[in-house]
Amino acid sequence: EVQLLESGGGLAQPGGSLRLSCVGSGFNFSNYAMSWVRQAPGKGLEWVSVINDRSSSTNYAESVRGRFTISRDNSKNTLFLQMNSLTADDTAVYYCAKGPVARQLGPWGQGALVTVSS
Amino acid sequence: DIQLTQSPSFLSASVGDRVTITCRASQAFSSSLAWFQQKPGKAPKLLIYATSTLQSGVPSRFSGSGSGTEFTLTISSLQPEDFATYYCQQLNSYPLTFGGGTKVEIK
Numbered sequence: 001e002v003q004l005l006e007s008g009g010g011l012a013q014p015g016g017s018l019r020l021s022c023v024g025s026g027f028n029f030s031n032y033a034m035s036w037v038r039q040a041p042g043k044g045l046e047w048v049s050v051i052n053d054r055s056s057s058t059n060y061a062e063s064v065r066g067r068f069t070i071s072r073d074n075s076k077n078t079l080f081l082q083m084n085s086l087t088a089d090d091t092a093v094y095y096c097a098k099g100p101v102a103r104q105l106g107p108w109g110q111g112a113l114v115t116v117s118s
Numbered sequence: 119d120i121q122l123t124q125s126p127s128f129l130s131a132s133v134g135d136r137v138t139i140t141c142r143a144s145q146a147f148s149s150s151l152a153w154f155q156q157k158p159g160k161a162p163k164l165l166i167y168a169t170s171t172l173q174s175g176v177p178s179r180f181s182g183s184g185s186g187t188e189f190t191l192t193i194s195s196l197q198p199e200d201f202a203t204y205y206c207q208q209l210n211s212y213p214l215t216f217g218g219g220t221k222v223e224i225k
Contacts, residue, residue: 035214045154045162045205047214059212095161100209103150106164106173 002026002107004096009112012086020112022079022096030074032101036081037108038092046092049081050100063089086116120144120208124217130225137193139220141206146186150209153182153191156219157202165204166191196222 008020022034036048049060049070058070069082079096093111121144131137141151149169154162164173166182169189179194193200201224206217 044219045207045216047207047216050212050214061213100214102167103152103209104164104167104173105152105207105209105214106154106162108161108163110161 004109006109006112020081029077040092122217139191141189143187147210
């Protein structure tokens with residue numbers, strides 16, 4: 001069974017930084033692209049970023065480009081999201097997801113809450 | 119960017135009803151459209167991908183169809199466990215985008 005477990009969420013100050021991690025199991029992590037998707041409180045879903053299997057290609061939503069960096073460590077089956085220059089608008093639950101692959105994005109982890117507030 | 123507009127944004131229905139949710143795209147694309155179900159406090163769950171392919175384990179009362187700029191999710195007979203929020207997503211091009219969601223509530 002595919003499992004994804006996020007960690008690293010918490011409270012950050014405006015202008016601060018936070019690093020999220022997502023450990024994958026139950027599949028060959030190094031063979032798949034991986035994504036981050038976020039959901040602000042009471043709002044819809046917003047795709048954030050994607051990284052391919054070998055870390056040779058990344059893509060970002062315009063809202064986070066230049067501030068967030070996606071990376072991965074295939075030896076540890078771990079996906080990362082480094083978030084810098086955080087603002088209140090970045091407050092959300094952040095989900096990691098397997099893919100996209102074969103026109104699918106999923107399954108998803110349980111999410112990590114990031115709150116940006118002074 | 120491909121914008122996705124879902125309608126309705128809110129739907130009140132009874133158990134046993136047939137329910138249809140529409141997702142309209144700002145530009146035409148191929149079959150790279152998915153549907154997710156989300157219940158409060160939970161991660162979204164993939165229901166349908168490639169417009170009409172049912173994810174393993176998803177009940178057959180769920181179906182998807184469409185092409186070009188208009189796609190639909192149909193629940194043939196609404197069950198109590200189906201009351202949730204539904205999102206469409208396009209995987210045709212980056213940035214990946216989601217519709218605004220359709221909340222299905224009990225009438």
